[in-house]
Amino acid sequence: MQNIKKFIFDELVIHKHILSTVVLIFCFSCKPKLNIQTIEGKRLNIDTTLVEDTSVENFIKPYRIHIEKDLDSALAYALDTYHKNDGVLNSTIGNLMADIIMKEGNPIFQKRAKKSIDAVILNHGGIRAEIPKGIVNARTAFNVMPFENEIVVVGLKGNQIKKAVDYLIKGRRAHPISGMEIVVDSDYKLIYAKINDEPIDNGKVYYVATSDYLYNNGDNMSFYQPNESVHVLDYKIRNVLIDYFKKVDTINPVKDQRFVIKQY
Amino acid sequence: MKRRDFINRMAIGSASVTLGGLGLQSFKTPDQSTKITILHTNDVHSHIDPFGPDEGRNANKGGVARRAALINSIRKENKNTLLLDAGDIFQGTPYFNYYGGELEFKLMSMLKYDLATIGNHDFDNGINGLYAQLPHAEFDFVSANYDFSNTDLNTHVKPYKVFTKSGIKIGVFGLGIELKGLVDKKLYKETKYLDPVEISTDMVRLLKEEEHCDLVICLSHLGYNYSRNPKKVSDLKLAEATKDIDLIIGGHTHTFLPKPTIVKNKEGKNTLVNQVGCYGLYLGQIDFYFDIDKNSSSNATTIIV
Numbered sequence: 001m002q003n004i005k006k007f008i009f010d011e012l013v014i015h016k017h018i019l020s021t022v023v024l025i026f027c028f029s030c031k032p033k034l035n036i037q038t039i040e041g042k043r044l045n046i047d048t049t050l051v052e053d054t055s056v057e058n059f060i061k062p063y064r065i066h067i068e069k070d071l072d073s074a075l076a077y078a079l080d081t082y083h084k085n086d087g088v089l090n091s092t093i094g095n096l097m098a099d100i101i102m103k104e105g106n107p108i109f110q111k112r113a114k115k116s117i118d119a120v121i122l123n124h125g126g127i128r129a130e131i132p133k134g135i136v137n138a139r140t141a142f143n144v145m146p147f148e149n150e151i152v153v154v155g156l157k158g159n160q161i162k163k164a165v166d167y168l169i170k171g172r173r174a175h176p177i178s179g180m181e182i183v184v185d186s187d188y189k190l191i192y193a194k195i196n197d198e199p200i201d202n203g204k205v206y207y208v209a210t211s212d213y214l215y216n217n218g219d220n221m222s223f224y225q226p227n228e229s230v231h232v233l234d235y236k237i238r239n240v241l242i243d244y245f246k247k248v249d250t251i252n253p254v255k256d257q258r259f260v261i262k263q264y
Numbered sequence: 265m266k267r268r269d270f271i272n273r274m275a276i277g278s279a280s281v282t283l284g285g286l287g288l289q290s291f292k293t294p295d296q297s298t299k300i301t302i303l304h305t306n307d308v309h310s311h312i313d314p315f316g317p318d319e320g321r322n323a324n325k326g327g328v329a330r331r332a333a334l335i336n337s338i339r340k341e342n343k344n345t346l347l348l349d350a351g352d353i354f355q356g357t358p359y360f361n362y363y364g365g366e367l368e369f370k371l372m373s374m375l376k377y378d379l380a381t382i383g384n385h386d387f388d389n390g391i392n393g394l395y396a397q398l399p400h401a402e403f404d405f406v407s408a409n410y411d412f413s414n415t416d417l418n419t420h421v422k423p424y425k426v427f428t429k430s431g432i433k434i435g436v437f438g439l440g441i442e443l444k445g446l447v448d449k450k451l452y453k454e455t456k457y458l459d460p461v462e463i464s465t466d467m468v469r470l471l472k473e474e475e476h477c478d479l480v481i482c483l484s485h486l487g488y489n490y491s492r493n494p495k496k497v498s499d500l501k502l503a504e505a506t507k508d509i510d511l512i513i514g515g516h517t518h519t520f521l522p523k524p525t526i527v528k529n530k531e532g533k534n535t536l537v538n539q540v541g542c543y544g545l546y547l548g549q550i551d552f553y554f555d556i557d558k559n560s561s562s563n564a565t566t567i568i569v
Binding site: 034036039041046047048051052054055056057059067070071142 | 297312313314324325326327328329330331332333334336355358359361362363367370371374375388432448478479510521522523524536538540544545546547548549550551552553554555556565566567568569
């Protein structure tokens with residue numbers, strides 16, 4: 001490097017047309033300028049016309065077999081088919097899900113917060129599949145709850161609970177609830193709403209279990225804000241379902257009086 | 265400028281060029297035209313198996329083993345091929361729930377992916393969950409607008425990577441979507457989101473002026489376009505607001521583009537934006553044909569889409 005530098009330095013001093021010489025060297029040595037002449041874009045289908053790469057397929061196989069075995073192993077038995085539209089304002093599967101969250105979530109919440117869950121409010125749209133009659137397995141739980149949502153318990157004053165009741169009545173849908181009782185007339189006017197068999201007290205703080213999705217205004221459930229406290233249980237709703245299925249032999253949820261239109 | 269300074273500068277310049285002369289011999293002159301093939305996927309979301317025959321509009325589509333076969337045949341045809349992914353590799357099938365992304369990364373390594381960027385769902389097992397799977401990835405991740413310096417990913421994710429294929433330099437930088445409001449903070453932790461347009465301007469300058477790239481590609485998980493939220497930055501907006509980006513490969517919005525969109529950039533030049541929907545149903549292919557500029561007047565580019 002030093003020699004080259006010195007050599008060129010000498011050259012420069014000696015030469016009369018120094019500049020042109022250097023420029024000439026520079027241009028010759030330069031990487032040729034590249035131009036993009038043509039750009040061609042297309043979309044290729046990944047479908048049955050392609051023959052699978054066997055080494056890739058063989059690599060996947062043991063993983064697939066393990067998952068399928070695990071997903072398909074029987075955990076419980078459903079006596080009937082349960083779906084979210086089998087009732088007007090409460091459904092079999094909705095009642096089941098809300099009750100499971102109450103039942104499985106409460107011991108964790110009681111241990112951590114030294115308080116009890118008063119109510120559960122989920123959303124009708126969050127139930128993504130039915131529970132078909134027959135064997136219930138982890139795949140059932142994945143189908144019903146494919147999302148990664150987890151339980152959060154929100155401390156809400158009675159006046160916020162009343163907003164929740166308004167939301168549920170306005171929705172006229174079987175949003176899953178537990179621990180609450182809501183009765184409306186045929187015009188969907190509230191007759192009464194209760195938590196723990198008692199009227200809702202504006203000043204009291206109630207602990208409502210829901211999903212992190214709904215807590216963050218999912219399905220426009222704005223009544224979770226403002227709140228008194230939020231407790232994340234680090235427990236995914238799908239795992240709550242799986243753990244419950246493991247504990248019981250049969251699944252047989254029913255429609256009941258928790259959210260109904262009063263019949264005269 | 266003082267004369268001596270001037271001479272020294274020229275001398276250094278010439279010296280490096282003379283040394284570069286050695287490089288020139290190894291620099292394979294492109295054939296009549298050298299073709300660079302860019303293959304890309306986005307939002308595969310753990311879809312490893314093909315969809316079954318009863319799965320609606322996706323029925324019988326997708327599948328990593330089929331994608332592998334297609335990629336192999338294209339690579340056989342053109343060794344100057346890069347395979348890129350625009351993020352959201354994770355989440356969507358039990359493969360992710362059971363193995364946390366291990367299989368996704370191992371398969372992408374088998375398919376010889378060259379580079380990927382990070383999507384919002386790649387944080388679904390937390391930044392630590394992503395970090396834990398990195399040993400299974402034999403390819404790099406790029407993200408220029410996520411500042412990971414206070415996280416486990418620090419130094420593991422670079423802003424950009426430069427590839428050289430038959431003497432053609434290809435610079436690829438990554439961009440991610442704003443995580444606040446989209447991903448729980450406890451998952452992305454201290455990851456800082458930086459403005460994509462500002463960062464891209466810096467990246468392009470660096471890739472063009474310092475790295476001397478012939479082709480600049482942005483691997484983006486910003487999303488194609490937000491018609492209901494026109495202020496939100498997207499691939500189309502980024503293309504309009506910048507210069508010297510040849511191709512933006514996008515993701516996030518699961519937009520099925522039958523062909524790349526041509527956007528006029530800040531200088532009125534063409535930038536291509538492409539995205540191939542989701543779940544590995546399609547593979548995008550963009551071929552760039554390079555010519556040595558013998559006649560500097562003919563630098564018009566023909567785009568066939």
